[in-house]
Amino acid sequence: MLERYTGCTVSEAYATGSNGIHMPRYPYYAAYDLPGECHYYYRRSVQYLTCQTARFLLIGGEATTLVKEGVVDFSQDLTPWWHGFFQEHFGKQMGEVVRYAGGHSYLEYLGNHPQSKLVVPHPYPADQIASDHYYLENPELIVQLNDKGRMADISSHCIPYEVYDAATFAGKTWREHWELPFVIKLAAPSGGGDGVAICQTEADVQAAQERFGGHRVKVEHFIGGYLANYNLNLHVDRDGTIRFIGGSEQRISASARYEGNFIDLCWHPSPELEAIAVEIARNAANLGWFGVCGLDVIKAADDKLYFIDPNFRLNGSTPFHFIREHFLTHFQRPNLETGYFCYPGNPLAFLDAFLPEIEKKVLMPVGLYYDPRYDQKTRVYLAQVTENDVDAHVSLRDTLAQRGLLPGIHL
Template identity: 25%
Template sequence: MSDGLLISMEYPQPTALCPDERSLKSAELVGYLNNKASISTFVDPRFQARRTIVTLDDLTDAAPAEKSWVLKAATNAAHGASLDVYLHQAGQPVTLPAFADILTEFVIEEYLHIHRNWGIQLYIAADAQARLLAVTEQRVDADGIYTGGRFGHVTPLPAELRTECLAIAQRAADVGYRGLCSLDCAQTRDGQLAMLDLNFRITSGSIPLLALRSIRPDALDRPAESVKLTADTPIATLLDALRPALRAGGLLVTGGHDTRRTDNPINQSTLHLLVYGDDPADVATRRDAIETTFGH
C-alpha cells in the first residue's frame, strides 16, 4: 500500500489494517455480499430456495429433527472463512455446528435434492461490467458436501441460470464490487433451478482456472478435476509422495498450507491439486487413485 497500490481483499479485514481508501472494495461491502442472508437481495425470487432468517432464540423451533433443512451462517464478518454450511436430513439427530455458538442470526433453507450442481465463475473488471469466465461442475458426496470441481467438459448450464448468474454479478458490480466471484447453482431432481450460494471472492472454483491459464493455457478447455488432500504430516512429506504423479504429467499443485508455519496448535497440511488430461474417464480414475492413496 505504501506504493499507492489498492488492496483487493477477499475477506473483511479491519480498517486499521486495510483502510477503505486504500481498498478496491470496502470491508463492509465484502462482508455484506458474502453474508448468506444477502441472497434474497441479489437473486431473482424464481431461483431462490425457500428460506427464512432466524435468531439464535428461534433456531431450535425453526430446525426440527423430523424435517430436512440446511443451516447457513448469517454474518458480515465471515470469521476468516471458517464457517461451514450444515445439512440435516429428516430423522437424524441434530448436532448443531460450532458456528451456532458464536453467531446470533442464521439462514434456514429448504433441503434440495440435487441432480446437477454448477459453480459459475465470473469476474467484474474496472469497467464495472460482469463477464462470464467459465462454467464448472461441483462434485458432492452422498451427504451433499463439496469434494471438488470439474472443469473443461461439463454438463451444459441451462440458459436461464446463465442469464441470472450474469445478472447477479452485475447487481453486485452496480453496488461497487470488483474482482472474481463464484455463484453456486443447481438443478433439482424435479427440475427446479436454484441459486445455492454467492461467493464474492476467489474460490476453489476459480483458482484452478487461473493456474491453468498461467501454466498450461492449452489445457483450459480439456477435462480436469480438482481435489484437496489433508494430512497430519508436514507438507513436504505430502509433496514427496506426489512427485511420481507430478513427473508423469497431467497434475498441478494449485495451493498448499501447513499449520506448522502458523501459531495453530493442530498440525495439519493441505494440498490443492488439479488433475487434467484428454479423457474425462481417465481424469476421474487418476483423481480417484490420488484420493485413495492418501486415504480420502
C-alpha cells in the same frame, strides 16, 4: 454467450497492479479473534484454515500475497523446482509472498503499507483496518454480498428462506413455521460446508442449534435429489463489464462438505444458467462491486435452477481457470478433479515423487502447506487431469493413493 475472461492473476482481476495486497480466506486466528461475524470459523481446526490460504499462490501476479506461516513459498522454499518447472510456467503469475506468524503480525504488515489496496474476502473491524485500505470504495459490500441471509436482494432464483437472529434461533417459536426436512445455514460467510446443517430429524435441529448458537442463521427448504451443483466464476470490471471465467460441478459430501470440483475447461453454461449468474453479477456491480465471484447454483430434479450460495471472492476452482492455457498445451479437452490432498513427507519429497505426472500436467499443484512443528505431512491443493474421461479420474486417483497421495487434508 458471455465473453471469456482472459486474465490470469489477482492483480489483473482486481485492477490493483503492484499496489495490491491479496489476503486469502480465514485471516482471523483464535488468539486474536473477537466475538462477531467470523469467530465461528475457529470451531474448525486452525491447520485446516491455514491450508486454505495456500490455494492462490500461483495466481498473485503483481500483487503481494499475505499468508500464514506454514504456507510454502514456491520461489523460496522450492528453489530447485522454482528454477525449473514452476518458474518456466508460472513465473509471471506468482507475485511476492509474505508470511506472518501470530494473530497481530499481519495487521502490522498492513499498517506499514497504508497505500496498498487490500483484496480480502472477509473485512476487518474498522478499528483494525481503515475503510480506505480496501480495493473497494465501500468494503461493507463484502459483507452484504456474501451474506446468505440477503441473497434475495441480488437474485430472484433463491430457495424460499427465512432469517432468524441468534435469540430467535435459540428459542422454539420459529419451528412452528417449518416442517422437516430443511436446511439451516450460517447467514455470515462460511466455507467448506462448515456453515451448513441438513436437518432430517429433531436431533439434527438440536445439534444445529448447538453448533450455530449465538449466530444469525437462515432456514430454507431442503432440495433433495438435485441433478447438479454448479459453481460459476465470473469477472466484473470496474465499468461493470461481465465475463465468464469458467465453471465446474462441485464435489460435495453427504454431510454437505465441500471436497473440490470437477472442471471441464471447455465447458460453458446453458443460456438459463448463464442468465441467473449474470443477473446476480449485474446486481452486485450496480452496488459498486467488482472483482471475481463464484456463484453456486443447483439444478433440482425437476430441472429448476436455484441460487444457493454467494461467494464474492476467489474460489477454490479459480486458480485452475486462470491457468487453463497451461492444460490446453497437453490436452484437447482437459477435465480436472480438484481438491486437497495429503502426502507423508516434505514438499520436495512430494514433488520428486510425482515428477513425471507434474511435467505431463497430469498433476498440477497450485498451493502447498507444510509445518513440521505440527507433523511431517504436506497438504497440497491440486488438480488431477485427464482427457475428458470420468473413469480415468477414478483410476488415476486410486493409483496415486497407492503411492501415498491421499485425498483430503487428513488432520
